[in-house]
Amino acid sequence: MNEKKFSILKKIFFYIESYGCQMNISDTEIVISILLKNGFFFTENLKIANIILLNSCSIRNKVEITIKNRLQRLKYLKKEKPTLFGILGCLSNSMKKKFSNSDLIDFTIGPDFYKKIPSIIRLSMEGKKTFHNTFLDKKETYSNIDPFRKKNKITSFLSITRGCDNMCTFCIVPFTRGREKSRDPYSIIKECENLYQKGFKEVTLLGQNVDSYLWFGSDGFKKTIYKKIYTENKKIIDFSNLLDLLAVEIPFMRIRFSTSNPHDMSPKVIETISKHSNICKHIHLPVQSGSNKILKLMNRKYTREKYLFLIKKIRSIIPECSISHDIMTGFCNEDEKDHQQTISLMNEVKYNYGYMFSYSPRPGTYSYKKLKDNVPEFIKKKRLKEIIDLQKNHSIFQMKKYIGKIQEVLIEGESKKNNQYWYGRNTQNIVIVFPKKTYKIGETVFIKIIDCTSATLIGKEQEK
Ligand code: SF4
Missing domain, CATH: 3.80.30.20 (tm_1862 like domain)
Structure with a gap:
């Protein structure tokens, strides 16, 4: 049944969401790279995705609840088009136990088995649920994978x-x-x-x-x-x-x-x-x-x-x-x-x-x-x-303590609150925003700090 549904598709699109820590975001880049190399197409549009991957984290209880709620909200997609749901990462083991009898999740993959993800997806496309590969590998570090990175990021x-x-x-x-x-x-x-x-x-x-x-x-x-x-x-x-x-x-x-x-x-x-x-x-x-x-x-x-x-x-x-x-x-x-x-x-x-x-x-x-x-x-x-x-x-x-001082800032993008401001960080990892005049993303500039909140320094371009 599943096999037929997927065999009519010319391209198989996958979509991935990351939850939890920076390690998980980094793992997501590894998974995208592996899937792209194996003939799958990456999309950021949920509506066209056939493979929906939730990369989970289990450090806090909240993430498990978030993932379960997310699955409930997304399950309507299975009725609209051929769609598979996969749980990756730390939660895969506990989700495997809780969901192996439900129609919602089609496969789970633990953090050491991402290289197997293309074959696991293919098995799932044939209708075979695969709730394994959540055990651990003593050697896998993905050192030979070049992670996928979004363009225009610095x-x-x-x-x-x-x-x-x-x-x-x-x-x-x-x-x-x-x-x-x-x-x-x-x-x-x-x-x-x-x-x-x-x-x-x-x-x-x-x-x-x-x-x-x-x-x-x-x-x-x-x-x-x-x-x-x-x-x-x-x-x-x-x-x-x-x-x-x-x-x-x-x-x-x-x-x-x-x-x-x-x-x-x-x-x-x-x-x-x-x-x-x-x-x-x-x-x-x-x-x-x-x-x-x-x-x-x-x-x-x-x-x-x-x-x-x-x-x-x-x-x-x-x-x-x-x-x-x-x-x-x-x-x-x-x-x-x-x-x-x-x-x-x-x-x-x-x-x-x-x-x-x-x-x-x-x-x-x-x-x-x-x-x-x-x-x-x-x-x-x-x-x-x-x-x-x-x-x-x-x-x-x-x-x-920074007010009145000059800070070296790497410009990372536009401020989320005001697109007339640049956003960047100094070496101390403190966020600094300042009015856009010249410069572009990726440049390092010297900014005079004139004000602050508890989380952000506000500056202005240093006069030349
Ligand atoms: S056991 Fe957990 S909290 Fe402790 S150092 Fe390792 S990752 Fe950090």
Whole structure:
């Protein structure tokens, strides 16, 4: 039945939506590239798509609900034309269990099996539901795939590690994405060079925990490249070495990275950031809690004191560095004293910005199975509001320091709020808007900051 429906189509169009983190957006680019190479046609128009892919993330419960609602809203498309629904990414495993008996989802594919997606789609077009390939592969890093990137963009993501070995008790990543795998540095450098040649001006190196990047030298790695930097015959490349290599090899490309686990960030990485002007001066350093009791329950492997020491180190070596955070309120057993320790840590650091959430247990994690989600919802909400309000004050405090200063801004596009303004970011990852006069997207300009909100700096072109 399905086979007939699809055999009459001259072209098979696919459409893809990404949910969740930057890693997922980066994975979507890999999937698009694989499908294009295999004869499928990419569309951004849902109405003409025959294959609808939802690339999911399972870090928060909200995404699972969003995906289920989205499927319900899209199911009418199956009646209008031959259409298949596929779930990709971290949620594929749990969705497989919940939907294998429904007509809504035709296939699921886990994050390590995207190379099989063309054959899985073909099987589904023949009416065979394929709810497998959600297990994990110890080696797959997609280093030989050139991800699809939209034209006219100047910033890009590039995954350097996949998975994570840290086993934070609240986190599902080690189970959905598996153990950590680092990608061959040679392929990373080549991809960055390629991006630069295509007109990209900034790349963000991605990984659940970039600081634990580690590559053991092999024949595949061209020693000539790192010999420019390292005189010794280096066999192991760590994250600071990788940053060094990229900064030297692609000197006009801005380099960012995310995310760092405080436990794994080394002084060498901080030194390397300070050494190169093209490595951006911003570190996203999730703390999650200011209480040692809660950090231990979360299995974060650092203490409040070690975290604050790291912040001091960063600020002494790179005084201009901006620092952002993730904080989770209402984790198991968090009492008012623990919450106040988070507040006092925030007051001590005065972050530039941050991402704040309240705890929601994810099935499959240690905290879901072994710890009690015993902080009432209204307390979680109250604490969350307190830290969000505090962060707003700190953001304003940090933003005001820029007023009157000149900032180097890479123009990324028009401001969403006012098309008479350009939008860009400085090295600290702070958004800056300023009135359009001359210049174009992709240019780097010097802007005088004249005002700010808690999230945006407002500037004007520097007089020549
Ligand atoms: S470091 Fe912890 S929170 Fe981050 S991905 Fe790994 S296990 Fe999850």
